[in-house]
Amino acid sequence: MKYYKITAIISILILIIAGFCFYIYQKPSNGLLILEYHKVNDIDNDEYTIPVKDFTAQLDYLSAEGYTTISLMDFIHAKKYGEKLPAKPIILTFDDGYEDNFTNVAPIVNKHNMKATFFIIGNYINKKDYINWAQLKQLQNDNIEIGCHTANHLPLTTLSAAQIQNEVKLSKLLMEWNGLKTIFFFSYPNGMYNNTAIQALQQNNYLAAVTGDPGLNTFSTNPYLLQRTYIPRERFSLLGLKLRILKSKLFYYFHINQH
Ligand SMILES: [Zn+2]
Incomplete structure (x- = not known):
């Protein structure tokens, strides 16, 4: 030829x-997008940190595209009572509980009239560069949803059933005993889960959990294995965001690893 x-x-x-x-x-699509962030600041330079300007531009873009942020509770509530979600629902999640979530993320999210969910590592609270108790309480009062990301951030699949129970249970109790509202949602450290972990979440009255598996969520998605789209630092942050969303939509469309 x-x-x-x-x-x-x-x-x-x-x-x-x-x-x-x-x-x-x-x-x-009726699918719910859940984005996974970590840090937003202009100091750190690692893959988990989005510069403030880029993060603001990403939220501007999501608003302009007609996305409506909801909380995990909104999703679970709508699922339970058969209510409709907004046309393009999205959940913004932040793992690990860095202090910049309080100083940078919450103000930018509020300025955009958006919602967000922060997953906190129980034993890291009050440590340097991590969020403290007073900040957590203020965030809950300012309508940020607080979830749990275990006590010590150990990958659950490497632990015994008893250790998993401890990580899942103690972190939740620690936060509730220190005056936070009831914790209903969970994020798996390193996105690693197994059946023992899911059972531990159910036994401890968690309503849902997010993974690191890309895709979209519907009311039929296993609530303990919600699909989530990882958003790392990228040179062209908006293009990166669009490509990550596209990847999740393709995985959903072709039923690749959708729970
Ligand atoms: Zn983490």
Whole structure:
């Protein structure tokens, strides 16, 4: 076959794939997107840190695209009572409980009239660079949803059943005994889970948990294995965000590892 024919065929294939991806990206779906962030500041330079300007631009973009932030409680409530979610529902989650979640994330989220969920590591509260008790209480009063990210951030799949119970139970009790409102939601350290962990969550009255598995969520998704889209620091942060959302939509569309 002549060279130009091969080039033409490859070009057409690329166009078809790009067109399909664009179609999937734009296609309205009832699926709930859950984004996974960690830190937002202009000091750290690691993959878990989004610069303040980039984070603001990402929220501007999500607003302009018509996304409505909800809380995990909104989702579980709507599921239980068969209510409709907003047209493009999204949950913004932040893992590990860094202090910048209080100083940077909450003000930017509030300014956008959005909601957010922070997953806190119980034994890291009050440590340097981590959120403290007074900040946590203020956040709950300011309508930030607080969830649990274990007591010590150990991957649950490496622990015994008794150790998993401790990590899941003690961190929840610690936060509730220190005056926070009841904790209903959980995030698996390093996104690692197994059946023992899910059972421990159910036994300790958690209503839902988020993984690190990309995809979208519906009312039929296992609430203890909610799909979540990881948003790391990227050179072109808005393009990165769009590609990550596209990946989740493709995984959902093709039923790849959807719970
Ligand atoms: Zn974590």
